Amino acid sequence: MTILDAYGLISGKKDMMYCVITRLELMELRRIVEKYDGSAFITVSDISEIIGDHIKKTSKVQQEVIAQQMEQREKAFAESEE
Known part of the structure; x- marks a missing residue:
């Protein structure tokens, strides 16, 4: 999983x-x-080829932790917009 800074034209x-x-x-x-x-x-996209050796399976616990971190970042961003 990778987290990127993005900018939406509307959001x-x-x-x-x-x-x-x-x-x-x-x-x-x-x-x-x-x-x-x-x-x-x-x-959602089909992948026909992956090159590189950085592929690791993410456990459900890791997924939940990542989701919580995303929620915290979203809250912090929303507060900074106020």
Whole structure:
């Protein structure tokens, strides 16, 4: 998983999470994202090739921790906009 600084033309500054997961993990990821950000924009793509050796499986506990960190970052960003 990678967290990127992004900027939406309408929404402004946002954090973007980029994940490569299996089809079996998709429903769980959707559940986690819906729990923490029901308005999140999600894209799903088929991958034909991956090059590199940085691929590690993320446990459900790690996914929850990452989701909590994203929620904290989103709250901090929202507070800075006020």
